[in-house]
Amino acid sequence: MSSLATGPVLAERMDRVRAAMAAEGVDVVLLSVGPDLPYLTGYHAMPLERLTMLVLPRDGAATMVIPRLEAPRVTEHPDVFTLLPWDETDDPVSLVATLMGSARVAAIGDHTWARFLVDLLHEVPSTAFWRATEVVGPIRMCKDAAEIEALRKAGAAADRVAAALQRGEVPLVGRTEAQVSADLSQRLLDEGHEKVNFAIVAAGENAASPHHHPGGRVIRAGDLVLCDFGGTMDGYCSDITRCVSLGAPAMEVAEAYAVLQEAQAAAVAASVVGAACEEVDAAARDVISAAGFGPLFIHRTGHGIGMEEHEDPYIVQGNRQPLEAGHAFSIEPGIYQPGRWGLRLEDIVVASVTGPDPMNRADHALAVLDV
Ligand code: ZN
Ligand code: ZN
Ligand code: ZN
Numbered sequence: 001m002s003s004l005a006t007g008p009v010l011a012e013r014m015d016r017v018r019a020a021m022a023a024e025g026v027d028v029v030l031l032s033v034g035p036d037l038p039y040l041t042g043y044h045a046m047p048l049e050r051l052t053m054l055v056l057p058r059d060g061a062a063t064m065v066i067p068r069l070e071a072p073r074v075t076e077h078p079d080v081f082t083l084l085p086w087d088e089t090d091d092p093v094s095l096v097a098t099l100m101g102s103a104r105v106a107a108i109g110d111h112t113w114a115r116f117l118v119d120l121l122h123e124v125p126s127t128a129f130w131r132a133t134e135v136v137g138p139i140r141m142c143k144d145a146a147e148i149e150a151l152r153k154a155g156a157a158a159d160r161v162a163a164a165l166q167r168g169e170v171p172l173v174g175r176t177e178a179q180v181s182a183d184l185s186q187r188l189l190d191e192g193h194e195k196v197n198f199a200i201v202a203a204g205e206n207a208a209s210p211h212h213h214p215g216g217r218v219i220r221a222g223d224l225v226l227c228d229f230g231g232t233m234d235g236y237c238s239d240i241t242r243c244v245s246l247g248a249p250a251m252e253v254a255e256a257y258a259v260l261q262e263a264q265a266a267a268v269a270a271s272v273v274g275a276a277c278e279e280v281d282a283a284a285r286d287v288i289s290a291a292g293f294g295p296l297f298i299h300r301t302g303h304g305i306g307m308e309e310h311e312d313p314y315i316v317q318g319n320r321q322p323l324e325a326g327h328a329f330s331i332e333p334g335i336y337q338p339g340r341w342g343l344r345l346e347d348i349v350v351a352s353v354t355g356p357d358p359m360n361r362a363d364h365a366l367a368v369l370d371v
Contacts (some may be wrong), residue, residue, distance in 0.1 A: 009144070011028070013307060014056065014081075018056075021107070024030075026058065028103040029132055030053055030109065031112075032045060032112040034111025036109050037052075040136075041054060046068075048067070050311065052067065057099075061079060062081035063084050067085070067092075092191065096120065097123035103127055103133070108129055108132055110133050117129065134308040142326035143327075147236060148345075150236035151236050151306070151359050154237075154370065157233055159187055159360055163362050170184065172246060173221055176218055180201045180225075181199040181214040185229070193232060194231075197230050197363045201227070202342065203217050210346040223245075226243050226343065236306060237309045239310065239348055240348070244367040247370070255367045256293060258341050260335050260345050261365070267301055268331050273322075273353060279318050296337060296371055297335055298336055300316035304328060324351065335343065347359065
């Protein structure tokens with residue numbers, strides 16, 4: 001992620017946050033653990049009992065209050081923020097309170113530990129606290145060019161793992177779901193991910209549970225196997241789902257998959273700038289409902305993705321937010337026949353002024369492997 005977060009990029013992001021603070025009437029933004037801090041500083045704070053907090057005033061220089069022993073891990077950008085290391089006997093919360101000055105409205109990172117906020121409330125009783133998501137969220141949602149390239153790279157790496165799965169290069173028959181999950185995880189790392197976030201492998205009846213935890217179920221000839229995996233590469237997340245059939249699929253499965261593939265393609269095509277998130281959801285849902293599978297599509301169509309695996313915007317009924325250029329999200333409809341089988345097809349897509357820009361290009365057809 002450090003390769004992406006150059007000084008000028010960070011400075012530009014901070015300018016945009018300051019403009020949003022002015023528009024919203026926020027005097028200071030306070031960021032601790034969570035993705036907002038690395039987005040603005042390039043530094044990922046560990047979730048420690050010692051406080052790390054960026055104090056970003058609307059008018060004035062930004063300061064990162066940081067435990068002295070953690071300070072060497074920070075790549076400094078003195079033109080963007082300065083470091084204020086604190087020693088073991090200092091009170092970091094009062095340092096933050098001093099830097100806040102007479103701020104009336106503070107926006108604090110959603111992931112900040114409650115203990116620090118509770119202490120701050122005592123230090124600055126007349127300050128109103130909002131969630132930083134209200135200020136930083138809309139900015140983080142619109143990915144810049146470097147972020148989109150990072151998502152594309154992560155997506156291409158996940159695609160290579162998916163393609164190996166679809167070509168039959170990942171042994172399935174006779175292995176447990178957990179073994180295949182470990183195999184897919186290793187392949188994500190081999191393809192350049194620094195971290196695996198999940199690798200769902202669900203065979204046969206287990207695939208009817210969308211977030212099945214891969215276990216001791218042995219995969220057999222004739223199974224339909226759903227694989228949904230992703231990780232983090234250069235600080236940005238991948239997430240892909242593909243299904244493989246070990247032998248010719250049952251007629252009802254093949255028919256449902258054809259509907260699913262059409263629904264997924266319809267939602268990708270609907271992912272244009274200006275479309276409401278709920279319209280994208282409806283594009284998939286309408287196809288599935290028209291085919292009679294509506295009650296079997298039991299979750300939203302997608303979630304935003306970026307530094308976090310799940311973030312705004314959510315592609316769900318009731319979300320009227322219009323898509324903007326740079327919004328990145330999954331399109332992952334599914335059809336689940338309880339106790340019998342489940343199907344899901346997932347790509348990451350970025351909305352752009354030239355239309356939907358898919359980050360995943362692995363074959364969308366149901367891979368049928370000889371067994
Ligand atoms: Zn999920
Ligand atoms: Zn997924
Ligand atoms: Zn997903």
